[in-house]
Amino acid sequence: MKSFAHVFTQKFFYIGLAVVLLVGTIMVFANMGSTVSPTPTDLPVALVVEDEGQFGQMMAEKIQGVETPLKWTLLDSEQAALDALDREEYYAAVVLPQALSGQLATLQTPAPKQAEVKVYINQGKSLTAANLANGVIEKMFTGVNAQLREQTLAAVKQRGNMLSTELAAVLAAPVKLTSTPLHPVGSHSANGNAPAVLTQLVWFCSMIGAVLMFLAASKNAEGKSRFAVLLGQMLAGIFVIVVGVLTVLGLATGILGLELSDFWQVALFLMFAGYCFFLLQTTLLSWIGLGGMPILVLMFFFGAPVLSLPKEMLPVISQDWLYSWLPLRFSVDGLRDILYFGNGDNLADPMWTLGWIGAAGVVLILASSIKNGLANKRADLVSSK
Incomplete structure (x- = not known):
């Protein structure tokens, strides 16, 4: 009987229950909070x-x-x-x-x-x-x-x-x-949701790339210039995004039959948006470490349902607290113009917004080297006393 009850006496049993409760609650709100009862308004x-x-x-x-x-x-x-x-x-x-x-x-x-x-x-x-x-x-x-x-x-x-x-x-x-x-969406466009689907895929690819490049830059970095390592990390991100975007578009068009009016225009925009995502994600990782990973994952899960519906069909709380600032939205807006409008009238604003996000990311990533340097000096002073 004691053997049977052994699992229930361990703290990991209760930790597991708490984690399942927390993750289940978050995922319910992330996947259904904005879409369980979409009501069009105005x-x-x-x-x-x-x-x-x-x-x-x-x-x-x-x-x-x-x-x-x-x-x-x-x-x-x-x-x-x-x-x-x-x-x-x-x-x-x-x-x-x-x-x-x-x-x-x-x-x-x-x-x-x-x-x-x-x-x-x-x-x-x-x-x-x-x-x-x-x-x-x-x-x-x-x-x-x-x-x-x-x-x-x-x-x-x-x-x-x-x-x-x-x-x-x-x-x-x-x-x-x-x-x-x-501006018809065509029959092979994920029912008009191709901009949202492609953006989500590129965000996920850039997120995985940002984490792996962060780990690569952190490994055996003792004695190396932190500033130079960060520059190399950002340069490596370009290759990661190019490979990720070409893989996503290649499979989507070559195997799944997604129709694009201009493959390379879509690819270049997604590379630009994906690299801005990479810089944003690397900023969080540079300042918070791997503790920033849950934030990136939550942005993905909360953002996916929001991007699948027009803004006017979302609850007010989702419009104000998610849709209004979600970085993925600006990529969706730009892709929508490229895929279905093609006149560029609606492309400037999302590109400028993404560009500013990326530029701010570069500044903050490089600034993290100063923060880390000061932290190391304080640690050396403490250890020398």
């Missing part, structure tokens, strides 16, 4: 009202007055909406054309015509959010069509007329939505 959508007639104004008011997950912004023209979609400002745009009122007025004539409303779906910004916005817009116009149908049938009945075949056909959908996808 998805930005543009609205252009070119029709100055009665129907256009009434329809615009009705669209904006309905409570939906969409946040409407009025723009002056269709071209302004298209430009804003190119800048990733909106998930969709609805254009009420100039001829809308005239087309709807024909419902009361012997020659009825179906009206047309244009909808632009910005898939590249987020396929999930764009499809959601499109679904909400379609549902809203289903209600608009039902209302127009009832009003027209009531007018026909009041006049005592028969419902013509032409009018019956048009009343099936008095307003036709013409949807146009912009």
Whole structure:
């Protein structure tokens, strides 16, 4: 009986329970805290009202007055909406054309015509959010069509007329939505999540590389210039990132079939982002040691779910405390522009942010040599007393 109970009397049993409890709690919040109940709120959508007639104004008011997950912004023209979609400002745009009122007025004539409303779906910004916005817009116009149908049938009945075949056909959908996808993500793009997936893989590769280069630089470093060792460590990181990025992209495109419009443009950006990650990770390791490793791992696990959803579908706490500062986000933003937009309008900001992260990392890594030098001098003074 004592042999059976031996395990339960050891402190490692209770330490194991505590570790499992702690790790389980962290992993639940990391993997499910931001995604267990994603609720879209204030998805930005543009609205252009070119029709100055009665129907256009009434329809615009009705669209904006309905409570939906969409946040409407009025723009002056269709071209302004298209430009804003190119800048990733909106998930969709609805254009009420100039001829809308005239087309709807024909419902009361012997020659009825179906009206047309244009909808632009910005898939590249987020396929999930764009499809959601499109679904909400379609549902809203289903209600608009039902209302127009009832009003027209009531007018026909009041006049005592028969419902013509032409009018019956048009009343099936008095307003036709013409949807146009912009910046399509393609069929081989991890369902539009390729920027997030590639960023996570490169972060993980750079993290492993940073730890191994830190250990390599620390081994047998006695008597060597700490400053020179750190320079060599940062130089070695370039080779690690180049190999890591080419491996990830090579396997993703060559074996898994990921489609890239420009392999080398994506590769160069990921090398730049990956090296900035490497410098950030090496900074933590240089100042904290291997104690910084849990921080890097937690950033990876907490960041992955956040990056898989559009910001507007995340809980407020995830938006403010994770998404707003997460370094991986800036790589995702840059990759999204390269993969789905290709005009460079949205590339400058994430590159500058990543660049500043990397530059700060270089300064802090080199500054750690001064810190270590002072620590060694204090240790020598203590030992000499």
